[in-house]
Amino acid sequence: MARRSYAIGVRGAGVVGLWQALVLARRGHAVTLYEQSAQPFAESCSVYAGAMLALRCEEDNAEPVINELGKRGIALWRETYPGTAVNGTIAVALGRDRAELDRFARMTGGHRRLSAAELVALEPGLGDRFAGALFFAEEAHLAPEPALRFVLDRAQAEGVRLRLGASEAPEGADLVIDCRGLGAKDDLPNLRGVRGERIVVKSRDVTLTRPVRLLHPRFPLYVVPWSDGLYMIGATVIESEETGAITLRSALDLLSAAYAVDPAFAEAEIVRQGAGARPAFPDNRPRIIARNGYIYVNGLYRNGFLLAPALAELVADYVETGAKDPEVFVEDPAQR
Numbered sequence: 265m266a267r268r269s270y271a272i273g274v275r276g277a278g279v280v281g282l283w284q285a286l287v288l289a290r291r292g293h294a295v296t297l298y299e300q301s302a303q304p305f306a307e308s309c310s311v312y313a314g315a316m317l318a319l320r321c322e323e324d325n326a327e328p329v330i331n332e333l334g335k336r337g338i339a340l341w342r343e344t345y346p347g348t349a350v351n352g353t354i355a356v357a358l359g360r361d362r363a364e365l366d367r368f369a370r371m372t373g374g375h376r377r378l379s380a381a382e383l384v385a386l387e388p389g390l391g392d393r394f395a396g397a398l399f400f401a402e403e404a405h406l407a408p409e410p411a412l413r414f415v416l417d418r419a420q421a422e423g424v425r426l427r428l429g430a431s432e433a434p435e436g437a438d439l440v441i442d443c444r445g446l447g448a449k450d451d452l453p454n455l456r457g458v459r460g461e462r463i464v465v466k467s468r469d470v471t472l473t474r475p476v477r478l479l480h481p482r483f484p485l486y487v488v489p490w491s492d493g494l495y496m497i498g499a500t501v502i503e504s505e506e507t508g509a510i511t512l513r514s515a516l517d518l519l520s521a522a523y524a525v526d527p528a529f530a531e532a533e534i535v536r537q538g539a540g541a542r543p544a545f546p547d548n549r550p551r552i553i554a555r556n557g558y559i560y561v562n563g564l565y566r567n568g569f570l571l572a573p574a575l576a577e578l579v580a581d582y583v584e585t586g587a588k589d590p591e592v593f594v595e596d597p598a599q600r
């Protein structure tokens with residue numbers, strides 16, 4: 265029997281809405297993507313991301329569902345976007361924070377301990393400054409802006425129509441998928457923003473090829489190599505929805521962490537700084553909430569890039585078969 269094709273409106277062109285539009289269009293649905301901003305990504309949290317696909321390191325503060333969806337997420341990024349780098353992640357700790365490495369090893373899976381020689385062989389820039397290191401081979405990363413542009417282009421090539429400057433709920437669609445991130449707070453009162461500050465630098469001297477996490481008891485931070493000598497240094501986790509410029513204290517923490525990871529950052533040029541607010545529910549788990557032809561996909565918190573492709577597939581399956589994955593579909597209106 266031929267699958268029914270629907271006219272679907274997707275609200276919000278962050279990483280969640282883009283993947284949603286792409287997956288539904290690939291399955292033959294007529295998709296229109298509505299974005300409030302006049303330029304793509306101008307008002308999205310997604311441009312602030314790392315964007316690490318950290319299905320293992322995030323086990324430190326996430327539920328098992330993140331890992332399961334994350335595996336599918338990485339597979340879909342790899343199939344779709346040639347810029348997906350699967351080089352793994354290294355976690356390191358300075359001598360005084362050695363206990364953090366043991367704690368992190370207990371809280372996460374899919375890693376192996378690196379000897380000093382193995383660490384230098386993998387990332388010569390890390391030298392012998394660390395008390396120990398863990399290697400998470402499954403993890404991947406990408407540069408967010410080129411990746412978002414690529415997914416948008418792919419979606420349009422699959423027939424998705426993009427409407428910029430469009431903030432009203434679409435009319436006349438069979439179904440609406442609401443991917444407005446924090447913009448959906450009017451409908452989802454439990455949603456909150458968690459401020460993440462980051463700095464992007466450019467360096468000719470740093471040679472890192474994979475994300476490096478510097479474990480620390482108070483502010484664990486990381487460095488992500490994008491491309492063309494750009495490195496993202498991130499990120500704070502602050503219970504606030506304020507975006508805009510970062511604070512002096514956070515700048516000191518972020519830049520000190522980068523310098524501790526690799527002193528070659530000393531000569532780097534600061535290219536941009538800023539903060540985004542991650543959309544999150546009280547338990548920091550992602551949710552799909554389906555009600556009368558209107559479906560919210562939200563609360564991806566620290567893992568929007570990791571999870572967006574897999575959640576898009578779950579929504580498409582639901583649209584076509586009514587199947588609801590109990591790990592992410594929420595029925596109870598009180599949990600919205």
Ligand SMILES: Cc1cc2nc3c(=O)[nH]c(=O)nc-3n(C[C@H](O)[C@H](O)[C@H](O)COP(=O)(O)OP(=O)(O)OC[C@H]3O[C@@H](n4cnc5c(N)ncnc54)[C@H](O)[C@@H]3O)c2cc1C
Pocket residue numbers: 275276277278279280281298299300301305306307308309310311312313314315316317318430431432443444445446447448459460461462498499500539540541542543562563564565566567568569570571
């Ligand atoms: C500093 C930082 C680092 C991060 N690092 C990582 C990482 O390494 N890996 C990872 O996986 N995740 C990371 N994240 C998390 C990730 O960025 C978020 O989970 C993700 O961006 C959420 O995507 P979204 O599409 O739900 O929201 P958004 O990107 O905010 O997109 C929502 C879109 O909806 C639009 N919108 C709002 N209201 C309306 C309306 N009424 N009509 C139409 N459009 C509307 C907005 O303009 C916006 O474009 C990080 C986040 C931050 C802040």
